[in-house]
Amino acid sequence: MSAFKDAGHLFRFAGLFVLAFLVFLVVRHYVVPKSFGEYGHYRGAAIGEIADHPIKFAGHETCEGCHTDILDVKKAGKHAHVNCEACHGALANHADDPSIKPVLPDTAVLCARCHTASAAKPKGFPQVVPADHMGGGAPCETCHNPHSPALDSAPNPTGTPGGAK
Amino acid sequence: MNITRRQMLILLPAAAVAWESVLAGTPEAAPNYKMSDHWWGMLIDISKCIGCGNCVRACQTENDVPDGFFRTWVERYNVSDENMTSPTVISPDGGKEGFPVAVEDGEKYFFVPKMCNHCADSPCTQVCPVGATFISPDGVVLIDQTYCLGCAYCVQACPYGCRYIHPQKEVADKCTLCYHRITKGLTTACCEACPTGARQLADLKNPKDPIHEFLKTHNVQVLKPQMSTGAKVFYNDLDGSVR
Numbered sequence: 001m002s003a004f005k006d007a008g009h010l011f012r013f014a015g016l017f018v019l020a021f022l023v024f025l026v027v028r029h030y031v032v033p034k035s036f037g038e039y040g041h042y043r044g045a046a047i048g049e050i051a052d053h054p055i056k057f058a059g060h061e062t063c064e065g066c067h068t069d070i071l072d073v074k075k076a077g078k079h080a081h082v083n084c085e086a087c088h089g090a091l092a093n094h095a096d097d098p099s100i101k102p103v104l105p106d107t108a109v110l111c112a113r114c115h116t117a118s119a120a121k122p123k124g125f126p127q128v129v130p131a132d133h134m135g136g137g138a139p140c141e142t143c144h145n146p147h148s149p150a151l152d153s154a155p156n157p158t159g160t161p162g163g164a165k
Numbered sequence: 166m167n168i169t170r171r172q173m174l175i176l177l178p179a180a181a182v183a184w185e186s187v188l189a190g191t192p193e194a195a196p197n198y199k200m201s202d203h204w205w206g207m208l209i210d211i212s213k214c215i216g217c218g219n220c221v222r223a224c225q226t227e228n229d230v231p232d233g234f235f236r237t238w239v240e241r242y243n244v245s246d247e248n249m250t251s252p253t254v255i256s257p258d259g260g261k262e263g264f265p266v267a268v269e270d271g272e273k274y275f276f277v278p279k280m281c282n283h284c285a286d287s288p289c290t291q292v293c294p295v296g297a298t299f300i301s302p303d304g305v306v307l308i309d310q311t312y313c314l315g316c317a318y319c320v321q322a323c324p325y326g327c328r329y330i331h332p333q334k335e336v337a338d339k340c341t342l343c344y345h346r347i348t349k350g351l352t353t354a355c356c357e358a359c360p361t362g363a364r365q366l367a368d369l370k371n372p373k374d375p376i377h378e379f380l381k382t383h384n385v386q387v388l389k390p391q392m393s394t395g396a397k398v399f400y401n402d403l404d405g406s407v408r
Contacts, residue, residue, distance in 0.1 A: 033312075042299035046309035047200075053345035056227045057354045082360040086219055090226045090354075113217045114360055119267040120241055120274035121215045125361070 056090040059083075063095070070147055077148025078126075087146065111140040198348045203303040204370040205342055206397030207353075208379060209278050211404070213363035216241060216276035221261040223358030227343060234329045235259040236340040237280035237355055244273040244406045252406040277400075277407050278364060280355070281306060281327040281340035282388060285395030289319040289328060289339075298337065304369070304397065305344055310336045324392050342366075369397070 038044025063084040064071045074080055085091055087105055094100045117127035130136060134143070143151060168176070216239055224230060224237045239260030243253040257264065260276075267274040283306050290298050290306060297312035298319055313336035320328045320337060331338040343353035351357070352366045367376035379385070379401070386403040387396035400407075 036296070039302050040299055041296040043296070043309050043312055046299075046312070047301050047307065047344075049309075049311075050307055050341055050344050051348045053228070053341075055346060055349070055351070057223060057346075057351075057357045059351045059357060081362055083357050085223075086358045086360045090223070113219075113263045114215055116263075116266060118216070118264065118274075119269040120243075120264065120276055122212055125215055 055092050057085050058090075058092040058095040060085065063091070066098075073145065074147045077145075078150050079147060107140045107146065111144075111146070200302040202370060203347075203368050204397075205304050205347060206283060206367045206369050206376070206399065207280070207342070207356075208365040208367050208376055208385075208399050208401065210363045210365075210401040211275055211277060212402040213361045214239070214276040214278055215361055215363075216260060216264045217360060218260045218263050219358040219360060220278055220355035220364060221259050223354040224340075225261070227346075227354035228341070230338075231332055233258075234332070234338070236327075236338075237278060239264075240277045240279060241267070242273075242275055242277060242404065242406060243267070244404065246272070249406050273404070275404060277403075278355075279325065279327070279388075280398060281323075281342070282325055282394065282396035282398040283340075283342055285397060287394060288322040288324060288392075292318040292322040294318065301344075305342045305347075306339070307341055307344060308337050308339060310334060310338070313337050324389050324394065325396075367397075367399070 033043045033045070035044035035046075036042070039047075060083040067084075070084075074082075087110055088102060089105070091102050094102050112130055115127055117129045121127055140146070218239060220237055221235065221239060224235075225232075228236060230236050237259075238256055240254050240256045241260070241264050243255075255264070264276075283300075283304060285300070285304065287300060287306050290300055293299075294316065295312060295314055297310075297314070298306065298308045301307050310331075315330055315336045317330055317337065320330060328337055328339045330336070343351075343355075346353060347366065353364075356364045356366050365376070368374045369376065376399075380399065383401050385399045385401050387394075387399060388403075388407065389396070
């Protein structure tokens, strides 16, 4: 043991290092979130938290589950590939609780957004100049059924947005 | 059992490390959704975009995006024949309520929807000093907003301008590719609301996804390919003037 003679101060110093390391481990244990590093250099649980965000757009499959009559009209028309909530807006709350009645969209704004003529729109896309179209004053749904807008395919004499009954 | 001081010194840290992994527990498995089975991206078909702003409004509704900030927005390009390198670009309120009418004047006009490109080698995740933003195992660039400091390094790092500091939360915010929807089998809000099918969610790991056939048969480009970000938002019919 002569080699460690007068070496007590070195052991005390080493002991301090070890103590500091243990304190580091304890502190680290409490400050680093449990799931940190699960998939990479981030908190793995964050993925699940982001996935828990509430859904506002129910998706057209949900709408079609109940509104089969509208689906049949829509399937045959030019708007077959336009999803319900593209026009009606987010309606997951209505799908969850059908007593919440959605507000019908204003066709003057809605139809114009897509169909107002503009040089920037793709050439084959059906476009009108609203001011020149039918004198400019008639609401679109007077002649067009929004769910099947071509005049020859589905006349809409009653002007009800849901289609002639 | 006799343990010497030396053995004790070796054992203590090892035991502490082992105990820590015990406390951490096993990761929680999400039902019916395996992250390793997906690699998400998006297809945007410029030739189908009509600039209606449905995607912008749907995104703001679905994700509670504050007014004046955008996770997705639409730009209208106007390119004249002789000056292709400096197009005139407008995006009034992100194109949320549509665009002013473009009058036919012989010049080229078209719409370009923009959003986070969910880059596979994203510059934004690399600059985060605290590990608050990351690429999820299924290829979506996400932000852990409880961890973000709001330093905005990532906002500056994104070459596409897709991030912003949320005015109320004061942390970085961006497109999550509607992670809460795609993990439940739904498409994103912008795709759901797009009336012309100009936006299509794409799962690059799903061999049955029509994206593979589309990429094979069309001239598809990503934005700023020279930056090698590994962008996964693919643009069909993209004009060379788009930045």
